[in-house]
Amino acid sequence: MNHYKLILASASPRRKELLHQIGATFEILPSQAEESLTMQDPAQAVLELSRQKALEVAGRLPKPAGWVSSDGFAPIAPPPPPYDAAAPGSLPQNTIVLGADTLVAYAGKILGKPKDEEDAKAMLRMLSGNTHSVFTGVTLLVSAQDGESVHSFYEETKVTLYPLTERQIAAYVATGEPLDKAGSYGIQGRFAVHIQGIQGDYNNVVGLPVARIYQELVKSGIEIF
Amino acid sequence: MNHYKLILASASPRRKELLHQIGATFEILPSQAEESLTMQDPAQAVLELSRQKALEVAGRLPKPAGWVSSDGFAPIAPPPPPYDAAAPGSLPQNTIVLGADTLVAYAGKILGKPKDEEDAKAMLRMLSGNTHSVFTGVTLLVSAQDGESVHSFYEETKVTLYPLTERQIAAYVATGEPLDKAGSYGIQGRFAVHIQGIQGDYNNVVGLPVARIYQELVKSGIEIF
Numbered sequence: 001m002n003h004y005k006l007i008l009a010s011a012s013p014r015r016k017e018l019l020h021q022i023g024a025t026f027e028i029l030p031s032q033a034e035e036s037l038t039m040q041d042p043a044q045a046v047l048e049l050s051r052q053k054a055l056e057v058a059g060r061l062p063k064p065a066g067w068v069s070s071d072g073f074a075p076i077a078p079p080p081p082p083y084d085a086a087a088p089g090s091l092p093q094n095t096i097v098l099g100a101d102t103l104v105a106y107a108g109k110i111l112g113k114p115k116d117e118e119d120a121k122a123m124l125r126m127l128s129g130n131t132h133s134v135f136t137g138v139t140l141l142v143s144a145q146d147g148e149s150v151h152s153f154y155e156e157t158k159v160t161l162y163p164l165t166e167r168q169i170a171a172y173v174a175t176g177e178p179l180d181k182a183g184s185y186g187i188q189g190r191f192a193v194h195i196q197g198i199q200g201d202y203n204n205v206v207g208l209p210v211a212r213i214y215q216e217l218v219k220s221g222i223e224i225f
Numbered sequence: 226m227n228h229y230k231l232i233l234a235s236a237s238p239r240r241k242e243l244l245h246q247i248g249a250t251f252e253i254l255p256s257q258a259e260e261s262l263t264m265q266d267p268a269q270a271v272l273e274l275s276r277q278k279a280l281e282v283a284g285r286l287p288k289p290a291g292w293v294s295s296d297g298f299a300p301i302a303p304p305p306p307p308y309d310a311a312a313p314g315s316l317p318q319n320t321i322v323l324g325a326d327t328l329v330a331y332a333g334k335i336l337g338k339p340k341d342e343e344d345a346k347a348m349l350r351m352l353s354g355n356t357h358s359v360f361t362g363v364t365l366l367v368s369a370q371d372g373e374s375v376h377s378f379y380e381e382t383k384v385t386l387y388p389l390t391e392r393q394i395a396a397y398v399a400t401g402e403p404l405d406k407a408g409s410y411g412i413q414g415r416f417a418v419h420i421q422g423i424q425g426d427y428n429n430v431v432g433l434p435v436a437r438i439y440q441e442l443v444k445s446g447i448e449i450f
Contacts, residue, residue: 023415162440190248192428193439202427203417214418215387
């Protein structure tokens, strides 16, 4: 069993905490990718955004001596866009780059982070008493001794909320919690009292489906934890 | 809105953490009740055990001046068993005592905490690749100005595990995590990588359905958070 270096391409404190929870050792190199969403379908959207993040970070990693990217860029920054996963040696060996993106979908709409408090209230009014979906897309760029591979997948979790009163919505938005969260709530904080139940993976709603990631890596013969 | 004093009748660090998470203020007075389970049905069992815990703690609370329990015991310890919820003034006013119990049920069997490592392994082998149920029963003894009431309810959450290898089971049991947990696993620790998904309330599996507790209290006109 080789030892792999895991790099989390995300600044999210919740993703970091989840990887710690399962005992993984990793480094954090937040993606600076400008997220450009061209997909309407939430599953396709999170796959695309997780790929953009992982590839942007992979492009900034130090390259093996003498390496030149497939499109002629210098080995260090700026990153070679697009990263060519098929080019051997374009990632340091025994490295895994993990990109992830989370979106909320309800009634055919994709909900990202709210623009401001009013936007957060409007989202929470919409989700109140209803069932919505949370999608997290994950891209794993794996550089093994025998080559490189890209694994992209997503998990969908359905979340049902109890009905929220205007007072409850105002009190929650006043905590400031919604502002950096897709769908305007965090399932792992005070908002827990408004969650009636879920169907699927809880950690996927928090922001990282660590179970699926672990299982996919085990299938590839990699145990990082 | 009256201010209520919440007393958690449990020494579980996970229940304490969940109440902290939702912003509740509370005191901890762990139950010393000898759990005596007479029910075969897991839902009835957790209801009964949560009641035993809440009542045992209520029996040890200081009583209002001049109070004599309905069965003639002195006001302080030993507790008056059985506690008589209908006796006015038997709890300090504006007090809520919260008792809870969690059990795992699979294939008609109730699984509590494992006796030892071998027992833990046997439980995990049984649950591997299957869907089981986690029941948490809750009893709230509420002493309001206009009288006392007892609310008992339970939540069931279905949990589906990925198949576990013998190596994964041995590695998990070696962490020591299973030993104080019903069903031999903790959903919120390293075991998260083996959880494929759930149906219902996640925190119910952790050990306390804080959403249901909050909603039940709100229905009674009590907002403790």
